[in-house]
Amino acid sequence: MLALVLVIVAMVSALTAMRFAIHGQEVAVPPLVGLAPAEAERAVAGLGLQISIERQYYSPQIPEGRIMSQLPLPGTKVRRGWQVRVAQSLGKMRVTIPDVTGQSEHAADLNIRRRGLDVASTAEVQEPGIPADQVLAQSPTANETQVTAPKISFLVSAAPEPTAFVMPSFVGQPLGSASRSLQDAGFRLGNVSVVVPTSADAGEAAGAAAPQAQSVAPAESSPASIIVSQVPVAGQKVFAGTAVNFDVR
Numbered sequence: 001m002l003a004l005v006l007v008i009v010a011m012v013s014a015l016t017a018m019r020f021a022i023h024g025q026e027v028a029v030p031p032l033v034g035l036a037p038a039e040a041e042r043a044v045a046g047l048g049l050q051i052s053i054e055r056q057y058y059s060p061q062i063p064e065g066r067i068m069s070q071l072p073l074p075g076t077k078v079r080r081g082w083q084v085r086v087a088q089s090l091g092k093m094r095v096t097i098p099d100v101t102g103q104s105e106h107a108a109d110l111n112i113r114r115r116g117l118d119v120a121s122t123a124e125v126q127e128p129g130i131p132a133d134q135v136l137a138q139s140p141t142a143n144e145t146q147v148t149a150p151k152i153s154f155l156v157s158a159a160p161e162p163t164a165f166v167m168p169s170f171v172g173q174p175l176g177s178a179s180r181s182l183q184d185a186g187f188r189l190g191n192v193s194v195v196v197p198t199s200a201d202a203g204e205a206a207g208a209a210a211p212q213a214q215s216v217a218p219a220e221s222s223p224a225s226i227i228v229s230q231v232p233v234a235g236q237k238v239f240a241g242t243a244v245n246f247d248v249r
Contacts, residue, residue: 048080064091099142120151175225190243
């Protein structure tokens with residue numbers, strides 16, 4: 001029994017000594033963010049640690065040359081000889097704003113993105129005599145310096161709205177003269193349908209069916225054909241280039 005007790009005491013003593021030996025070699029990682037590399041090296045050297053600068057990034061908050069991040073994090077328990085990996089700040093990203101006025105919106109977008117910049121917003125305005133999709137102004141303005149990774153806004157020329165008209169009535173006019181009037185006004189002649197009267201045309205008062213429209217090719221209609229209906233109807237708002245359809249007889 002005495003021998004068993006002695007063995008247990010020896011094992012507990014060995015485990016306790018091992019635990020103290022292991023934890024005696026552990027240290028807490030100090031905070032390094034904001035320090036210069038030389039200051040960071042001195043801070044970890046006193047604890048038996050090493051430092052390794054593995055990355056460099058732009059940072060608007062951390063001054064150039066200072067430590068901006070670390071791994072392991074501050075307070076983490078590590079063994080002596082452990083290597084602390086850090087990233088160093090390159091400071092604020094400073095660029096010269098390119099002049100993109102006069103370029104198309106797509107070309108301007110590519111121009112600024114390849115410089116590491118971005119588009120904030122785009123507004124459109126109609127300007128007489130200026131082609132559509134052209135950058136008229138930008139903010140920040142061209143050649144500004146000391147701008148930290150900005151977003152650029154564009155003012156782009158918009159395509160003019162088509163001219164609006166009020167559709168006149170062509171009912172009762174010959175198809176030929178109506179077609180010429182449409183072309184002169186910038187409209188297009190659409191489908192022309194010939195109204196075929198029924199045999200009971202004379203007996204409409206007796207309840208005969210109304211005339212039916214039968215679509216035929218425009219070439220089969222005559223310039224002397226009289227227009228009996230139209231689409232769009234008279235008085236409707238239309239735009240240049242609209243096709244106008246007629247029923248003729």
